[in-house]
Amino acid sequence: MPLRTPGAPTIDPRIRALPAAEIRRRFVAFFAARGHEVVPSASLVPAGDPTLLFTNAGMVQFKDVLTGAETRSYRRAVDYQRCLRVAGKHNDFEEVGRTPRHHTLFEMLGNWSFGDYFKREAIHFAWEFLTEELGIPGERLAATTYSDDELARSVWREEIGLPPERMAAWGDVDAGDDHNFWRMADTGPCGPCSEIHFDRGQQFSEGPGCLPDHAETCPRWLEIWNLVFMEFDQRPEGRVPLPFASVDTGLGLERLASVLQQVPSNYDTDLFTPLHERLREMLGHDPETFEHERFSYQVIADHARAVTFLVADEVRPANEGRGYVLRRILRRAVRHGRLLGRREPFLAALAGVVVETMAGAYPYLLERAAEIRAVVSREEAQFARTLDAGTAMLETTLEPLAVGEPVVGRLPESLPPDAPVLPGAVAFRLHDTYGFPIDLTVDMAAEHGVRVDRPGFEVALAEQRERSRSGRKAELAHHAETAAAYEAILRRVGGPTFLGYQTTSAEGRVVALLRAGREVERVEPEASSGAGELAGAGEVVEVVLDRTPFYAESGGQVGDQGVLRATTEGVVLLEVEDTQRPVGAQVGGLIVHHGRALAPLAVGDLVEAVVDDERRARTMRNHTATHLLHRALRNVVGDRA
Missing domain, CATH: 2.40.30.130 (Elongation Factor Tu (Ef-tu); domain 3)
Incomplete structure (x- = not known):
């Protein structure tokens, strides 16, 4: 498929190439030398927070500190946090493999201030690290600020010395424009932010309107670091000030590695190339074939990383919750292996490559390597038994509906409203009989120019669950x-x-x-x-x-x-x-x-x-809400409720 890639950058001899592991090490050392406590990465499964499926940002483990609900022995911190974005407000699952920057699993380097320093110091720290520690030329950096954040803008302009053409202001959160205003979810700590963008070169400009912005609408600019100034707590009734102002920064390791290694895509950095090389070796592909099949290679490499860390963090394949997300990711990778012609198991071997690549920063991967291999091998083998039969059944159904030649990686959202529709009952049969996650069916149907009746699928799924529950209860009562x-x-x-x-x-x-x-x-x-x-x-x-x-x-x-x-x-x-x-x-x-x-x-x-536990928490909330509603109804209409 045609990938959304911005092309290769012009090599700048002033930029020193660094391995990702060295970038990570330097980041931690830089802030530790400036009084920051080194805090270990938290698990992908948030501790004590059933509202989140996964840790999707560096701030998750610090949320209670930011709100003042928890006090720690330090007011400055530095960490590198493994994150997963596959659900909820921050969901990059559909973009994986299609763009050079989106991933399910990624690492966020962060420095934190809990009521200590604020905007001025945060901006100076970031500039010093990028330009002095890493040696990135200052003229290749730009900054954005929130529209009414005059303090941040003045620091960039008057103290750092950024010229007007490398600054932009965006956002009006009260009018529904969240540009340069960051929040983890619909509620919780939030505040204006200042983003640092890397200039990939004039040759990537798309005209005079090519300005750095969060959406990266112009390929000239690559966002690498977000400095969030936490000032508010977003509640259902509105925003209120936090007990103290804090700094929460996020520097994407994969993106920064692509800048320093001067490659066009995160997937061309040393975080991913060992996976590509091992897969090429298994498939016997030459470089030309790799480029032709890059989409599937990138999906597999990304998903192998996510699967490895999820299993290491004790998530297991299941039909609901976190386990189902793991199953979706793993089975999508297996299907892309089939597209590349691989029929034998391969994901466990790639998980081993992830362990080798990442164990220096995450030693627990080595301790759990055998368990990771066992879980991945078993789930891959289980899906392999039904993948071919399910694919044949789906393709037979799609054949009379298909529009034109199949296009691997075609976005479901790109299909016209009048595109043919695969019935929800068929999608449910693939899910129930062959173990196809619904998004895998949606992807495969989209390749043939066909949409899937998602509401029909959800109805069939709900009916099946009710039948199962009724059947179990009847058996308990009457057998x-x-x-x-x-x-x-x-x-x-x-x-x-x-x-x-x-x-x-x-x-x-x-x-x-x-x-x-x-x-x-x-x-x-x-x-x-x-x-x-x-x-x-x-x-x-x-x-x-x-x-x-x-x-x-x-x-x-x-x-x-x-x-x-x-x-x-x-x-x-x-x-x-x-x-x-x-x-x-x-x-x-x-x-x-x-x-x-x-x-x-x-x-x-x-x-x-x-x-x-995430499902139990959700069930308890629903159960409590039902009791409260019933009590309210009794107060209004009496015992008839």
């Missing part, structure tokens, strides 16, 4: 054989210890397994479902533990979902799709985990039970 089995288990082992009010992750021992309403000693998902007591691949089974953090459906609040994992290798044994108490069993009765067996599991096994 006499199952009821007898539950009673026997309860008499034999007693009720489990419920830990869900203290933790969302705990070890427990399997004390009972049920398949089709009958107790079994062991399930083997890879075996045929007709082989005696062995469960078929992905078949729903029921597990009882002696200890569990899983909340069973009660009082109108639905049961928890999550996973049961092996305590040693971290292998996912069961995807817990629902948690129930058998009808008649009150407090102290059984807690039954319903889910799909993905690996061998036996009575007596020690497992790690891990609740999807």
Whole structure:
């Protein structure tokens, strides 16, 4: 596909090429020498913040410090933070591979001031690091400010000495223009910002209106650093001043590496080229073929990095929440491997390259390398079993609808309103039977000039979930054989210890397994479902533990979902799709985990039970809101509510 690439820059002999690892090291050392505490990168899974799926900015781990809710022993900090942007307000998933700058996973270098220095010092620090520490010529840098931020503008103009032609002011947040006004989400700390842009050269200018701006509408300018001046807390009722003003800066490592290594794309830096080279070696591609297939190479390289860090941060493939995001990313990469002609597994090998490339900055990757390889290999193999059949089914359906020749990488948004439509029921069948994430189906259909009926897909998905829930509840209520089995288990082992009010992750021992309403000693998902007591691949089974953090459906609040994992290798044994108490069993009765067996599991096994805490938090909020609404209705209309 034609990529949105700005072309190769003219080599500037004044700029010293530096490896990304050296840029990262110099950044931390520069600010540490100026009184900043070196703070380790936080996990991609935000700690104690169920409102976020992933850490999507450097400020996530400092949010409570910025609002004054948390006090730390330091007022200046420096860090490099791994971030993931695949959902919510900041979502770059659809742009990955198409542009030279967008990624799912990226690193944000940041320096922070919590009520210490403010705009003037932040601007001077940034200028000194770029021009003196790294040696970037000052005349190749430009700055933008918020429209009414006269202090920042005067520092750039009068103290740094930027000429007017390399300055621009943007934004009017009250009028809906967020240019140069940064916020992490719809609520939380926010404030005006000043961006530093690198001038790629006059040859990339698109006319007199070519000015640096956040949207990078002119390819001459590349935003590399954003200095955010946190002054406000955005609340649903409006903005209020923060207890103290702070500085939150974000310098994209991948972008800065492309500047210093003088390459046209982040994907041409040493953060990505080892992945390209390893994949080329596996495929036997020459440089010309690589350039022709660059889109798929870039998707795979980006996604290999994201998958590696997600698994290292203990996210596991699942059908909802964070695990589903991991599954989407991984399966999209596998499909692009197929487009390149690769039928054998390859992602685990690329994950190994990521570990080698990044372990210097993130040593924990080495500690978890074997687990990363195992999880990636298993998920890749699972999808490979259905990918070809699902692709054949989709292409057969698309054939009479297709418009023109297929174009790999065509944006769904680029299709005309009257483009042919793939029914939502077909997209759901691909999802349910062949494991195709909906965005993968949307991408593949767009390549053929066909849109997907997303609302129809969502309806089919909701109906299937309701059928599954109704079926499970009916089985619990009416299956006499199952009821007898539950009673026997309860008499034999007693009720489990419920830990869900203290933790969302705990070890427990399997004390009972049920398949089709009958107790079994062991399930083997890879075996045929007709082989005696062995469960078929992905078949729903029921597990009882002696200890569990899983909340069973009660009082109108639905049961928890999550996973049961092996305590040693971290292998996912069961995807817990629902948690129930058998009808008649009150407090102290059984807690039954319903889910799909993905690996061998036996009575007596020690497992790690891990609740999807983000889903639980969302469920609790909805449940509480329902109670509040009902109470309000009773106050208004009485007991009829």
